[in-house]
Amino acid sequence: MTDRTDLTDLDQLKADLLETALEAAARAGTLLSEGRPADLGVAATKSSPIDVVTEMDLAAEKLITGHLAEHRPEDGILGEEGASREGTSGVRWIVDPIDGTVNYLYGLPAWGVSIAAEYRGTTVVGVVEVPPRGETFRAVEGHGAFRNAAPLSCRPAAPLDRALIGTGFNYVQERRTAQAEVARRLLPLVRDIRRSGSAAIDLCDVAAGRLDGFYERGLHHWDYAAGALVAREAGARTGGRPGEEPGEELTIAASPGVFHDLQSLLEEFGAWHDG
Structure with a gap:
């Protein structure tokens, strides 16, 4: 049975992870919005010639993983663009520096920074920063989901x-x-x-x-x-x-x-x- 102390410690961990994720996502969002070069091009391809990586994907992942390493050095990391580190804390970060890279490359607004934190294999924190919309989505396991300061609720059932x-x-x-x-x-x-x-x-x-x-x-x-x-x-x-x-x-x-x-x-x- 989990006692009250364990629950308090886990809630505090989730709060700490959320704060770290929000900071990292906001910093990456600013870099991607303000630092995008006018002549942005493809730095590499992945699964096919149209599955691209830009220099900004790499820069944003480096910024995020650096922030995580500074503030949570014992945690593991799995990043889309190759960042990988085993941790000892039971926490692992799942990082997509630009979800919607082709949109970002073309100047379309549907792109964001996605950062999740797992604890002992369960996702407990999620942050999706969407700079073109001015929106930050966040959720903590058991504590609801929010867009900026507003609580979120999915649509009622529809046929x-x-x-x-x-x-x-x-x-x-x-x-x-x-x-x-x-x-x-x-x-x-x-x-x-x-x-x-x-x-x-x-x-x-x-x-x-x-x-x-x-x-x-x-x-x-x-x-x-x-x-x-x-x-x-x-x-x-x-x-x-x-x-x-x-x-x-x-x-x-x-x-x-x-x-x-x-x-x-x-x-x-x-x-x-x-x-």
Whole structure:
């Protein structure tokens, strides 16, 4: 049994992790907003020639991991652009310095900084900083979700045919082709489908009631760790295939009244494989 002291210590740890995540995300957001060069170009590619990394991805991850190392030197880190460190504290940080890199490269506003903290394998803090919107999404396990100072709540249940659903498409051609077929089959059954280019923002938009649901195949842990916590703490359900947690195979978040029907259709349509 967990005693009151243990609970107090865990709540204090969560508060400390939230403060650190908010500071790191705000600093990275400022760097990315104010430091973006006019001639920003591609520094590298990853899974395909259109899956890009910019010099600002690398600079932002360096800033974030440096901040974490200074303030939480015993913690582990997993970053999208290669930062990796084993920790001894039981805490691991999951960092995506720019979620929506292609949007950032093109000057589109749907990009953000995503930072999550796990404690003993459970995500306990999530922060998604969205500078173009002037919005900071944050959540602490068991303590709700917020956009800036306002508490968040997902939309009330809606029939699936009136649900606005977000999704995304992978950068690998075979997977994109399969995802397009799933979207083709799903589109007539819902109100409409949106594709912002940032899974972290889409998950936060489920939390904020701007979407009724979201799904995507091929996401990595850093893409959804913070945003999925924000969605859950706003009352949404999250998962993957039936009975599974969100993951690379499939990530789903939706208001409780939409989740089951959306998950069932995605299972029927084979959204969890590449055809």
